[in-house]
Amino acid sequence: MEIKRKVLAYITKDDHAGRKILVFEQEGNPEAGLQVPGGTIEEDELLIDALYREIEEETGIRRDQLQLNGKVDKKNYFPENRKNVIHERNVFHLTYIGEDENEWDTCVNSTGKDNGMIFHCRWMPVNDLPALAAGQDELIDFII
Numbered sequence: 001m002e003i004k005r006k007v008l009a010y011i012t013k014d015d016h017a018g019r020k021i022l023v024f025e026q027e028g029n030p031e032a033g034l035q036v037p038g039g040t041i042e043e044d045e046l047l048i049d050a051l052y053r054e055i056e057e058e059t060g061i062r063r064d065q066l067q068l069n070g071k072v073d074k075k076n077y078f079p080e081n082r083k084n085v086i087h088e089r090n091v092f093h094l095t096y097i098g099e100d101e102n103e104w105d106t107c108v109n110s111t112g113k114d115n116g117m118i119f120h121c122r123w124m125p126v127n128d129l130p131a132l133a134a135g136q137d138e139l140i141d142f143i144i
Helices: 047-059
Strands: 002-015 018-026 038-040 066-077 085-096 103-107 118-125
Touching (some): 002 047, 018 047, 047 066, 047 085, 047 118
Parallel strands (some): 002 085
Antiparallel strands (some): 018 118, 066 085
């Protein structure tokens, strides 16, 4: 069994309407579903560096625009399309402290398979959150 180490980011902000979480969808790829930032930890990369790298690649949000609240949990996920792989997900909760935008598009600039993809990012009330792709919402109760 192959283990792929991953990070997931629950990025929240509070406003007059309550707590919101940052989600995104891939332009032109609706079957990918609604997601939170995350991805694979590269070889010899520190867990925390992978977290901030993935957030910036997928959302454009920089490290200095975030406050790390802590690690929520580690949860294994078994992708349906890859029976011999376990995704070891390290889930973090962060608070957005940057300037407010309700939604925006980010073009991924990386050396990975997401390079060139456009992600439509937006804030969604945590209490109204539908199921996220690939079980990414399994630990969401820790931040409500």
